[in-house]
Amino acid sequence: MAEQVRAIRTRQAILSAAAKIFEERGYQSSTISEILTAAGVTKGALYFHFQSKEELAQGVLAAQDQNLVLPDRASKIQEIVDIVMLHTYRLQTDPMVRAGVRLTMDQTAQGLDRSGPFRSWAAPVRARLEKAQAQGELLPHVVPAETADVLVGTYAGIQSMSQALSDYQDLVVRVTALLRHLMPSIVQSSVLTSVDMSESRAAHVYAEAVAYSQVPADAEEAAVAAG
Template sequence: MAEQERGIRTRRTILLAAAKVFEERGYQTARISEILSEAGVTKGALYFHFQSKDELAQGVLSAQEQSLVIPDRASKVQEIVDIVMLHTYRLQNDPMVRAGVRLTMDQLAHELDRSGPFRSWAAPVRDRLEKARAQGELLPHIETGETADVIVGTYAGIQSMSQALSDYRDLVRRVTILLRHLLPSIVQSSVLASVDMTESRAASVYAEAVEYSQRISAAEAVEAVA
């Protein structure tokens, strides 16, 4: 068990180092030697967990996937807002997520498959849109697949703009502005009136998601023992 935990810690250390190098240098110019130096591990330890720079990059990219759980809301539109706000908070505060976004948006990384994060982002948004449509929350013309892609694509542009102009310091404000402009063309006005998309929502959703995810993990651990 101790050896397994040590392996998990080593893998995490390598990924954090890779995230820092990828964020600073981009995929194309990042070097394995730089990641080794940053991680402070041997070449053998790195190659035990990751066989190539591509595998390292894919490990960092996967960190963007939603690892925290948001409780079910009566309004599925609110759930969509909360998914966006949670990612926004993590993007501002988690270097692994920032590096994953940098890789996803790196158009010079021609040999790297960057499609995964876009697909994993669009899927939960589309799922909530379909549930929102079933509940009568959406305007009649909405096609959920197209709308999910629009939400993900416009968010990608806004975060890229925020990174260039302020190193993500104004990201929450820009995202709330995006939602205020985008959602009226998607959501019934009677529903939209009760949706919270204020700037303080990002931090509160993150805190709630951490607590909720911890409760789920604890319950699963008890169930496994029983």
Template sequence: MAKQDRSVRTRRRVLEAAAEVFEREGYRATTVSEIAAAAGMTKGAVYFHFSGKEELAHTILDEQQRGAVDALLPQNVKLQEIVDSGLVLAERLHTDRLVRASVRLSLDQQAAELDRSSAFRTWTEANLAILQEAGRRGELLAHVDVAATAELFVGSFAGLQHMSQLLAGYADLPQRISVLLHHVMPSIAIPPVLGKLDLRAERGAHLIAEAEARATAAAAGAPPVAGEGSTPDAA
């Protein structure tokens, strides 16, 4: 077990080093030698865990979705879930190097050999599923085109995160996404649902903190931690 834990930690160390270099240099300019140096290990150690920089890049690209799962709880108001996914990702971009690197790779036009469209497709499909269920529950205005709206959220987020990166190093991204949501949600949600939505910029940070508290409590065998994310109707 100790050997397995050490392997997991080493693999994570390689990923974080790769994220640091990809974020700084971009995909094409990055080398395995640079990643090994950033991780403080040999190239052989890197290759023991990953076949090369392409596998590292794809693993980091997957981090956009994988790392947010624990913070995104089912909500009684379905539209709150699409709000939460945007606010949690905004917060993670501000605080998590792997997520920043994944977005850098997604938008890196020099990374032609990577399937950079997968992240956009995955987020669009996830948003579409939420919107379709929201429609079935009667949460949407009659005119809403769910497919177009799902793409609008993804495209708008991509543009705002790039602007935030250049102007503020992602520090203001949660606020920018909150502003977007305050503009878009009134055009798609029926008034009773709109009044229940929590669109605050700080909600993403709260959800992440609660997920971390739940994980800590579970590891210690303590009762689940209740909070903002576990009270779906709280606005």
């Protein structure tokens, strides 16, 4: 039991160190040696969990999908806004998420499959657009799969612009502007009047997600202890 907990903590330390190095230096310039030094672990310990730099990067990409769940809303458009706002808050506050996004957007990362996060971002948006369409929230011309890709792609550009200009300090402002411009082109006006796209929504949704998900900081360790 203690060994399992120790292994979990070592893996988390390695991922945190890798996230820091990848965010600072990018995938191509980062080295296993730098990550070892930052993590304070042996080469054997690192290779027990990750066989290569690419596996480490994929671990960081996967780690940004923290197990936070939002409650169902009557409006599926509000759910989409809340997904966007939750990611926005985490991008501003969570180093692992920032590193994952840096890797996802790193076009110089040779040999690294960066497609996973785009698909994982688009899938829940598409599912909710389909539900929104079924209950009459969308304008007639909307194709959910197409619109989901447009939303994910434009968000990727907005966050990249925010990172370059303000290190994400103005991200909530920019994302709110994006939603105000995009949503009227896909959502029925009668629905849009009741959707909260305010700047304060990001922090509110994050707090709600943490409370609703009831995920303790040491969730993995608790699972191990429970057998």
